[in-house]
Amino acid sequence: MRTxxxxxxxxxxxxxxxxTACQGNEDSAASTSDSRSSSSSATSSSSSSSSSSxxxxxxxxxxxxxxxxxxxxGDSATTESAAGSGNGQVTTGTCKTADLDFGTAHGMGxxxxxxxxxxxxxxxxxKGFPGVDLRSQDASGPLxxxxxxxxxxxxxxxxxxxxxxxxxxxxxxxxxxxVSAIEVTPPDETHSKALSVSLRLQIxxxxxxxxxxxxxxxGKQ
Numbered sequence: 001m002r003t004x005x006x007x008x009x010x011x012x013x014x015x016x017x018x019x020t021a022c023q024g025n026e027d028s029a030a031s032t033s034d035s036r037s038s039s040s041s042a043t044s045s046s047s048s049s050s051s052s053s054x055x056x057x058x059x060x061x062x063x064x065x066x067x068x069x070x071x072x073x074g075d076s077a078t079t080e081s082a083a084g085s086g087n088g089q090v091t092t093g094t095c096k097t098a099d100l101d102f103g104t105a106h107g108m109g110x111x112x113x114x115x116x117x118x119x120x121x122x123x124x125x126x127k128g129f130p131g132v133d134l135r136s137q138d139a140s141g142p143l144x145x146x147x148x149x150x151x152x153x154x155x156x157x158x159x160x161x162x163x164x165x166x167x168x169x170x171x172x173x174x175x176x177x178x179v180s181a182i183e184v185t186p187p188d189e190t191h192s193k194a195l196s197v198s199l200r201l202q203i204x205x206x207x208x209x210x211x212x213x214x215x216x217x218x219g220k221q
Contacts, residue, residue, distance in 0.1 A: 091156055095124035097191040102184060104195055111171040113197065115184060116164045117216065119157035126155040126216045128187030132167055134199070134211065135181045142183070143201075145169075145213040152187075152215035166219040170202040170210040177201040187216060 099121030105114045117126070129152060133142040145167060155163045167182070179199040185192040201207060 091125045092122045093124060094188045095119060095126050095157060095186060096121070097186055097189050097193055099124065100186060100193070102193050102195055104182075104197055107166060111169050113167040113169070113182075113199065114164050114219070115167060115182075115195070116162050117157075117186065118162040119159060121159065123156065123158045126157065126163060126187055128152045129213060129215045130165055130187055131183075131185035131192070132213045133183040133192075134169075134179045134201075135183065136177050136179045136201075138177045143208055143211060145211045146209065148212045148214045150214050150218050153217045155217035163217050164219065165216045166214045168210070168212045168214075169199060170204070170207050172200040172202045175200075176203050 095117070099119060101118040101120055103116040103118070105116070106112065107114050115130075115132075129147045132145040134145065135142050148168070157163060169179075177200065179197060179201060181194055182197055183192045183194050201211070
């Protein structure tokens, strides 16, 4: 009887140990599975986070690049804007004789000579009366034209632009004093330009007082 009870106890103990071992193995397997699952989730989460960071970094870089481009464009616009001449409205000062091309033409009326001044340099300004001296081999010296009573406008000349003034003189009906050249000095200048002309002035008392010049920029332009 004692032997049977001992054998039964051994069987019960063995069965209990086997059951415990099985449960331990199941718990270990479950733990291992949970650990692998957690590790996989963490890896997936890390990859997603990394992808988001890279996307965010790329987007941020594009935004910065756009900002720099916009700023550069603004500077260019300002430079371009600052670099404009105003078609002769922004000037470098008084027009110089050396930068002017001169020409002459007879006016519509008898006794009128049109003198043109074309700017060949940077934009410049003319204001006032030119000096005009008439030269003749029949006279002992030059005859200087008197100023008319017209007001002098401000004339801004861009490169290639032209303005004019008019010289008035008493034309001879018959014989008179032949004028072969005039010397023109632009306003506020000291250098003159000699121009070939063909004029015949009346010989009479006070005729020299009738030789007058208008300011630059008046009359027919």
